Amino acid sequence: xxxxxQAPHRxxxxxxxxxxxxxxxxxxxxxxxxxxxxxxYSRESAVSVLFLFLFLFSSFxxxxxxxxxxxxxxxxxxxxxxxxxxxxxxxxxxxxxGTLEVVxxxxxxxxxxxxxxxxxxxxIFLPAQSRKSVHLTVDPDxxxxxxxxxxxxxxxxxxxEVDLRRYFSPAPVTLMVSEGNTIPPxxxxxxxxNRLVALTLTELPPDPRALLGVSHxxxxxQSLRDLSRSQLLALDSWLTAGGRMVILGSLNYPLYQExxxxxxxxxxxxxxxxxSFHPGPGPNDSSAPIDNVWAQASTVVTGKVLAETQGxxxxxxxxxxxxxxxxxxxxxxxxxxxxxxxxxxFLQRVLASPGGDDLALRTRWDETVFAQLIQSPxxxxxxxxTGALFLxxxxxxxxxxxxxxxxxxxxxxxxxxxxxxxxFVTLSGLGGYLLFSRGGNIPDGVLLSSTVMESSADxxxxxQSNLAMFSTQIRQYDLAIERGWMDLIPVSVPAKExxxxxxxxxxxxxxxxxxxxxxxxxxxxxxxxxxDRFPLRAEFEQQGGKLxxxxxxxxxxxxxxxxxxAPGQRYALGDIPRGASWTREFALTVEEGQQQGGGRRSxxxxxxxxxxxxxxxxxxxHASFFxxxxxxxxxxxxxxxxxxxxxxxxxxxxxxxxRIRNYDYTLFRAIxxxxxxxxx
Amino acid sequence: MKDNPVLRESLEVFFGEGxxxxxxxxxxxxxxxxxxxxxxxxxxxxxxxxxxxxxxxxSAVTTLLLMVYFALRVANQEFAPWRFKATKxxxxxxxxxxxxxxxxxxxxxxxxVALSMLLCLPFLIWAAAIARxxxxxxxxxxxxxxxxxxxxxxxxxxxxxxWERRAESRQVFIRCWFFFVVVISALFYLPVNPVAFxxxxxxxxxxxxLSIAGWKAPAAxxxxxxxxxxxxxxxxxxxxxxxxxLAV
Numbered sequence: 001x002x003x004x005x006q007a008p009h010r011x012x013x014x015x016x017x018x019x020x021x022x023x024x025x026x027x028x029x030x031x032x033x034x035x036x037x038x039x040x041y042s043r044e045s046a047v048s049v050l051f052l053f054l055f056l057f058s059s060f061x062x063x064x065x066x067x068x069x070x071x072x073x074x075x076x077x078x079x080x081x082x083x084x085x086x087x088x089x090x091x092x093x094x095x096x097x098g099t100l101e102v103v104x105x106x107x108x109x110x111x112x113x114x115x116x117x118x119x120x121x122x123x124i125f126l127p128a129q130s131r132k133s134v135h136l137t138v139d140p141d142x143x144x145x146x147x148x149x150x151x152x153x154x155x156x157x158x159x160x161e162v163d164l165r166r167y168f169s170p171a172p173v174t175l176m177v178s179e180g181n182t183i184p185p186x187x188x189x190x191x192x193x194n195r196l197v198a199l200t201l202t203e204l205p206p207d208p209r210a211l212l213g214v215s216h217x218x219x220x221x222q223s224l225r226d227l228s229r230s231q232l233l234a235l236d237s238w239l240t241a242g243g244r245m246v247i248l249g250s251l252n253y254p255l256y257q258e259x260x261x262x263x264x265x266x267x268x269x270x271x272x273x274x275x276s277f278h279p280g281p282g283p284n285d286s287s288a289p290i291d292n293v294w295a296q297a298s299t300v301v302t303g304k305v306l307a308e309t310q311g312x313x314x315x316x317x318x319x320x321x322x323x324x325x326x327x328x329x330x331x332x333x334x335x336x337x338x339x340x341x342x343x344x345x346f347l348q349r350v351l352a353s354p355g356g357d358d359l360a361l362r363t364r365w366d367e368t369v370f371a372q373l374i375q376s377p378x379x380x381x382x383x384x385x386t387g388a389l390f391l392x393x394x395x396x397x398x399x400x401x402x403x404x405x406x407x408x409x410x411x412x413x414x415x416x417x418x419x420x421x422x423x424f425v426t427l428s429g430l431g432g433y434l435l436f437s438r439g440g441n442i443p444d445g446v447l448l449s450s451t452v453m454e455s456s457a458d459x460x461x462x463x464q465s466n467l468a469m470f471s472t473q474i475r476q477y478d479l480a481i482e483r484g485w486m487d488l489i490p491v492s493v494p495a496k497e498x499x500x501x502x503x504x505x506x507x508x509x510x511x512x513x514x515x516x517x518x519x520x521x522x523x524x525x526x527x528x529x530x531x532d533r534f535p536l537r538a539e540f541e542q543q544g545g546k547l548x549x550x551x552x553x554x555x556x557x558x559x560x561x562x563x564x565x566a567p568g569q570r571y572a573l574g575d576i577p578r579g580a581s582w583t584r585e586f587a588l589t590v591e592e593g594q595q596q597g598g599g600r601r602s603x604x605x606x607x608x609x610x611x612x613x614x615x616x617x618x619x620x621x622h623a624s625f626f627x628x629x630x631x632x633x634x635x636x637x638x639x640x641x642x643x644x645x646x647x648x649x650x651x652x653x654x655x656x657x658x659r660i661r662n663y664d665y666t667l668f669r670a671i672x673x674x675x676x677x678x679x680x
Numbered sequence: 681m682k683d684n685p686v687l688r689e690s691l692e693v694f695f696g697e698g699x700x701x702x703x704x705x706x707x708x709x710x711x712x713x714x715x716x717x718x719x720x721x722x723x724x725x726x727x728x729x730x731x732x733x734x735x736x737x738x739s740a741v742t743t744l745l746l747m748v749y750f751a752l753r754v755a756n757q758e759f760a761p762w763r764f765k766a767t768k769x770x771x772x773x774x775x776x777x778x779x780x781x782x783x784x785x786x787x788x789x790x791x792x793v794a795l796s797m798l799l800c801l802p803f804l805i806w807a808a809a810i811a812r813x814x815x816x817x818x819x820x821x822x823x824x825x826x827x828x829x830x831x832x833x834x835x836x837x838x839x840x841x842x843w844e845r846r847a848e849s850r851q852v853f854i855r856c857w858f859f860f861v862v863v864i865s866a867l868f869y870l871p872v873n874p875v876a877f878x879x880x881x882x883x884x885x886x887x888x889x890l891s892i893a894g895w896k897a898p899a900a901x902x903x904x905x906x907x908x909x910x911x912x913x914x915x916x917x918x919x920x921x922x923x924x925x926l927a928v
Contacts, residue, residue: 377720384732384810386719393712396802400708408698422798429802436809472732472812520812521733 065158066090071167073197078213079168082139084205091126098153104140119503137210169195172215206230208237221250224260240321241531249296249329266303266318294331321460364627365466378615444659445471450620455670459535470523479514482652491525538642538670552581562644643669686784699760714742739807747829755836778922793829828874834914841921871899
């Protein structure tokens, strides 16, 4: 089975574009025609009256809303990943101001919980006789229940249910973007499970999360000049988060010299040449060279040249964060390559993944970790006024003691002592109530964010943020998530029934805001993933029994309480300020290690022995970042781990309300495998 | 009522001579650390993840136990018993009417319960503020605490008159009675138990209705009917014992 690229088109089949009309409700003004009879109109006044009539007519009619959704990429999305949803709203009636709401279902059997709805909302104003496209990124956990789209305004309501089962693909989607209709007849052959979908540039989503179900984005003969800023940022974020972009060269080489595409190209394109191309080296490849192939001449800027012919880089690959950009200088859309039989196989080789993804070590984040945090005395004082309560109790007991002493000593009339004592008790109760319920620094809720930034390539880090939003009040919490977030996974949804579901507000730029209703003493746990720039390089080189560490902190943050841990060794490195750059040698052998830098002997890397002054840091480190049960095997296998706490970390998730307290703990870590004796 | 000699004697012994201060000292000195340290204890309730969420529950239950226990002991005249005149002497030698003796002892018991409640009130209100307990629930809890303390401690008065010369027997009975009403009663039918009912009330939980031979009664009805019965039978037993004292 093979998949061929179809020309991009806007019109989907009727089945993939369900729509719904609201009935027009006319409340036409009663104009008596004879009112104007006998008048001598000029032509202008007749036109004016006509316009006035039309205006009044339209304003007295109800809005007529037509909902036309476009699911995924031309009706295809990968199951289990977020996908773009474009909703076209056409209003053929009077202006309407309302809310577009999309409901998807989360949880369910695959997530080990009960299904619950998640609402996406956007406020929309639809002028009279207008059409508006709304881009959303939705992420249902299961699709056996329909997606529901509703537009509701005070006067009108239109809704539509979409059965998503007709659109999903189990494998990621490959996107092809090409100028106009000059798509080469690409075919990847039967080996590829990915669906190949052709898009126009404007159809690229402005939210990087919408691209998470895309394995490759192929650009051919395409200018990126018309990409919006949010689309460019989305592509950037998607790439750094692990996306794969393939840029195919074409005869129109000036397109490749534009700044918009240059930011992705690993080469600087200088011209075009005809070359003789040898497609090898495949294992059974004995094909002859192909002459007169159009190839772009270029000079390599970043990345690695994988194939070169006659001094022209043919295949260049560069990494971008966790993602990869592949540049093929050949024009495969024009003869002779377009007629070459081996093209599908060759393209499969170009698109093939070089190896498994280097998945970052997951942190542990569940109710047991949260329970440890919440019961830590140092943390309790962040949301309960323990100090004030202690003082109040002691003060009250002392006061009662004084009154009983005065009563027995009879220094004052007993009636006076009794009345004063009653006042004291009453005022203590009332004052304490006001202090503990409304006064002081008692927050309505606390947002705890603990993040591990895993060092990745090129100064990028993959940040796993574990969030705990807990509330002491019944109220709504607005969680604002900074741009660039990828996955937001609810870790726990406690069994008790929720009165209201969570709502996601998405704006056009890809920013999101979550509205969480919480009861008193209620909580929610989440994981969020980001890929971000954090130019701190920690490089290791093993030289016999020594470990050479080069560190260069070009980030804007200081690191505190840094450690280097290797099997049997640990070294306290203290603070590393921004701009610091040094190279140090650390002994890997036991004897030397014991002499230098306070290194300590143990059989394997034991993170439990690393102390932190801050109790919350200690709990997070030992229970979440380096959980003993999950990590022990990996640590004993021979790795060096460098880590340090980031001072004043950037807040990625926040609740902007002074009644909510935000706590951020961010750890930078770099894990490097060490060569064993057999490797040396 | 002011001139009631029984009440005046009790007031003099408890507050004039200061023998009753120990009761309130114990009450506060136990409640204060329980309230403070319960902030740091894991919650008993799986849905509530911290001691602070259950602070009012813990404080209210502690107050309930302390108030009932000390009210029973006060009614039983366990504090400075040598300073109180025996009931028989009030009735026979001083020639007081049964109603006068009964009113005096009941009034003093009520005063003790009210004073205990008043002294514990700040602790309970602070706990309610921290645990975000709604004020109507707090008010309901205070009324329940007073209701329990009064309805159980009437039995302290009954035993006092029944076995006036057998102090050890009275003390054993009082402790057994306390143990029965706060622990054993839960084994028969949970909503009858005051601790279970109070926790359910604060947690807004529905308790199982009482079902006897197809006839069902709501848990709250069964609970209050049981406690009114306890109070009424205690009052009847007390009245009967006073009459017996006068007759013998």
